[in-house]
Amino acid sequence: MRRALLPALVVLAVTCPGAAAGPPDAGTTAGAAAATAPEPARSRALLALLRQDCGACHGMRLTGGLGPALTPEALRTKPQSALVATILSGRVGTAMPPWRPFLTEAEARWLVVQLLAGDLDAAR
Numbered sequence: 637m638r639r640a641l642l643p644a645l646v647v648l649a650v651t652c653p654g655a656a657a658g659p660p661d662a663g664t665t666a667g668a669a670a671a672t673a674p675e676p677a678r679s680r681a682l683l684a685l686l687r688q689d690c691g692a693c694h695g696m697r698l699t700g701g702l703g704p705a706l707t708p709e710a711l712r713t714k715p716q717s718a719l720v721a722t723i724l725s726g727r728v729g730t731a732m733p734p735w736r737p738f739l740t741e742a743e744a745r746w747l748v749v750q751l752l753a754g755d756l757d758a759a760r
């Protein structure tokens with residue numbers, strides 16, 4: 637299994653322009669706010685993922701469920717870099733899974749910006 641997975645991940649890393657783009661600081665407020673929007677089709681797919689997959693645990697309106705609320709009010713005081721890290725790596729010992737296999741860091745940053753804006757229909 638591991639042998640088959642590794643080349644696939646390498647291909648992913650090479651073919652995802654977003655993965656290498658952007659300032660290395662990424663964690664600062666400015667870095668997250670500057671997150672470039674993915675292509676429109678990918679943006680729609682990411683927002684659908686947010687509503688459906690994330691919503692399964694965080695509530696259909698992301699106001700909380702098994703996982704905490706992901707509303708602007710709930711997230712405003714938290715460092716964006718920590719939120720991005722949680723999305724990519726999950727939280728060990730909790731139900732929060734890692735999304736790194738499905739999202740680039742740039743995409744995770746963009747999702748956090750969408751969550752903070754509270755406008756999940758922005759890219760429609």
Ligand code: HEC
Binds near residue numbers: 702704706710723733
């Ligand atoms: C299987 C359930 C589950 C799914 C699916 C899930 N989460 Fe979570 N998430 C959790 C739980 C539980 C926590 C709280 C972990 C803890 O106790 O620290 C959490 C925490 C978080 C946090 C940190 C919130 C904070 O206040 O610090 C963020 C951000 C987050 N999730 C985003 C997402 C996103 C984005 C997705 C979809 C890509 C997602 N989650 C999908 C269960 C889930």
